[in-house]
Amino acid sequence: MIDFRSDTVTRPTPPMIDAMMRAAVGDDVFGEDPSVNHLERMCHTLFGMEAAIFCPSGTMTNQIAIKCHTQPGDEVICDRLSHVYQYEGGGIAFNSGASVRLIEGDRGRITAEQVKEAINPNDVHKPVSSLVSLENTANRGGGACYDFADIQSIKEVCLQNNLKLHLDGARLFNALVAKNETFRQYGEVFDSISICLSKGLGTPVGSVLIGTRQLIAKARRIRKIFGGGMRQAGFMAAAGIYALEHHVARLADDHRHAQEIATALRGKDFVGEILPVETNIIIFGIKGRYTAPELAARMKEEGIFVIAISPTQIRIVVHLDIHPQDVKKTIDVINSL
Numbered sequence: 001m002i003d004f005r006s007d008t009v010t011r012p013t014p015p016m017i018d019a020m021m022r023a024a025v026g027d028d029v030f031g032e033d034p035s036v037n038h039l040e041r042m043c044h045t046l047f048g049m050e051a052a053i054f055c056p057s058g059t060m061t062n063q064i065a066i067k068c069h070t071q072p073g074d075e076v077i078c079d080r081l082s083h084v085y086q087y088e089g090g091g092i093a094f095n096s097g098a099s100v101r102l103i104e105g106d107r108g109r110i111t112a113e114q115v116k117e118a119i120n121p122n123d124v125h126k127p128v129s130s131l132v133s134l135e136n137t138a139n140r141g142g143g144a145c146y147d148f149a150d151i152q153s154i155k156e157v158c159l160q161n162n163l164k165l166h167l168d169g170a171r172l173f174n175a176l177v178a179k180n181e182t183f184r185q186y187g188e189v190f191d192s193i194s195i196c197l198s199k200g201l202g203t204p205v206g207s208v209l210i211g212t213r214q215l216i217a218k219a220r221r222i223r224k225i226f227g228g229g230m231r232q233a234g235f236m237a238a239a240g241i242y243a244l245e246h247h248v249a250r251l252a253d254d255h256r257h258a259q260e261i262a263t264a265l266r267g268k269d270f271v272g273e274i275l276p277v278e279t280n281i282i283i284f285g286i287k288g289r290y291t292a293p294e295l296a297a298r299m300k301e302e303g304i305f306v307i308a309i310s311p312t313q314i315r316i317v318v319h320l321d322i323h324p325q326d327v328k329k330t331i332d333v334i335n336s337l
């Protein structure tokens, strides 16, 4: 099977497993795992920020950040398609007791103007708007990237209104590579950044939350409360260190492969709108001969695993385990349908 369901399906490569097996480890709840400490230092240094914390998942890093930045009854502003709202089990309400103000963005991206309009006035009837959460790249936006200037404008609005700014950067590496941006740019504008090592970077487990020393100290308490304090987590951290060193620049290959597949799709009569392909995700509409689940089933018969994300839309995600010959085979299958 050529598995395009998600960039989370990757297996660790032999050299990554080697790095994991050789990892120096200790008890990370005591702060004594040298590999975790190394990974955390590496991450906050990359962004030019003060501190970082290694967690089991991106859901946990996002939820810890939201918990750190809000009080119960506060309101979080985000795009209506955001992972923090759509795919974290109602965690904003469950963990933080906060409400959500959803914005109808453009492929998962919101503007400073929209944020400004969504901020509640200082009125006892209203929840306190305390946090804006952005997602880059935007998963349900088909891997859409923000223009950095738009993020800066949102930051201005946050500063003027005393709101914190969080980044769900599960696929930030894809955005950095696609837009030729730097980690430091992001470190300068966000109060907290969550990155996933288990998506494009191809590790088995792990996400990192990055922020100020004070924020991360608070995050450490909350990680423990959420049950995310791990012991000899260095085996997993070592995979992250390896991935940061070897798997970032290669994301450009995934982006090129996604373009090639999108080009093949463009010619087909059963393909409707293809969202602009900016990174490693292709979301396309289905019309005519197939419904999305029917096409997904048809492709599966040919050894190609994709996801129908709605009755009329399919998602393809390119990743580390998709090799040039897989792309070629996929294009051949698309051409034959």
Ligand SMILES: *Cc1c(COP(=O)(O)O)cnc(C)c1O
Pocket (backbone or CB within 6 Å): 056, 057, 058, 059, 060, 062, 083, 084, 135, 138, 139, 168, 170, 171, 196, 199, 207
């Ligand atoms: C995958 C993902 C996360 C985190 O998911 P986990 O499965 O909990 O690691 C967060 N945000 C986005 C946009 C994602 O795609």
